Amino acid sequence: MNRLLIVDDNPEIRKQLKWGLSGDYSLLFAEDRKSALAHFQRYQPAVVLLDLGLPPAAEGVSEGMQTLEEILDRDPFCKVIVVTGRDEKDHALQAVSLGAHDFYAKPIDLTEIRIILQRVFYLARLEEENDRLQQEQQTCGRDSGLLGQCPQMLEVYKTVRKVATTDVPVLVLGESGSGKEMVARSIHCQGLRRDKPFIALNCGAIPETLLEAELFGHEKGAFTGAIKKVLGKIESAEGGTLFLDEIGEMSPALQVKLLRFLQDKIIQRVGGRADIPVDARIIAATNVDIHQAIENQSFREDLFYRISVVSIELPPLRERGDDILLLANLFLSRYATEFNKRIRSFSTAAVRSLYEHDWPGNVRELENKVKRSVVMSDRSVISPDALGFSAPREDEESTREGTTAVPGEMDLDGLTLREARSLVERDLLLRVIEREQGNLARSAEMLGVSRPTLYDLIKKHGLPHLSQS
Structure with a gap:
């Protein structure tokens, strides 16, 4: 992971970088485009330090630009830092528009280079770790999408690991779109029941008259239209996990029947009399204030204690800091690949818009906006317009705390x-x-x-x- 490819035709610069960086990185050196691409193909370095002036056209930048494009064709997510002369920032900006991660102007300053490389390798490690998490979660049959590095999410991961190998009921709390089902899937995928079914039911999306049959199943002739026996979600989750989303919307009458199942592990189908034992783990979730619901007597207190042996509270996206950009970049790479688009990054204004938006729809809203931007954008960099953000009005911008006049007022x-x-x-x-x-x-x-x-x-x-x- 700490493999760094340095592409520069100047032997003195290569010697300087070897002396200054060999203790921190596994270094590879190349003098021209051919040797650079050969090293890249063989060793797949995570980061490349690329001088734009390469032979046989060392006085220009054509060879360096071609090398950059061919590296990114092989790996669009490689972090390439281009090196230019102090007065050649137009070339550096052109390289960034082609997909370079950053640029650095000569003369070489080892202290500054180390800082840049530390940041870039840290980002590469984050992306690799999240790729690994996604691959692990896909072995369970579906990408759980539970990603992030903020302190609140690290606490969520810690709790998930602790409860996954037990069978205690778990209650997941959080706003709509914050990833409650993802937490439930992660618990299931890391637990002892991972090879058994994961059955999800949104209690708030099904009319009360139908929810009982959805949960417990029904016998043939139990009601008009019941032409055959149907297993309910609880029975279908035998040996596995039943995820009850929006359990706070369940009627008091159904809460009593669910409580009986949690106590005795026995159900009766609608229209049936036989007791049917079911071994299924229950994970529930809600976005309502469950304690307020108990006070209002719309949710049974005894059921709450049955389903919440452990509670996990998910933070809203607006409180997750740099997770916003991390998740946005992951969605960008996912959908750019899916739709075969050569889109590699967000513009500075787009990044600012991502951080300033309140995200009432949380991660679900972020994914929706990034997916839309990939579909609609014709450029290699995502703009605020592509994300569906309009430019702030002058009066809003000028009154925002901690800002001075905006360019529109100049x-x-x-x-x-x-x-x-x-x-x-x-x-x-x-x-x-x-x-x-x-x-x-x-x-x-x-x-x-x-x-x-x-x-x-x-x-x-x-x-x-x-x-x-």
């Missing part, structure tokens, strides 16, 4: 394009750094640049005091 009359672009860039720097309370690492992430690039921009716009924040 007087740009009489300026050249270069001057106007510089003014907008300077204003964006000030707004993002102020909003992030001077945290340059976070500001660089929000702007979609490396910290060295952010330092350069701060110096370029005459804001040296910010570099000390």
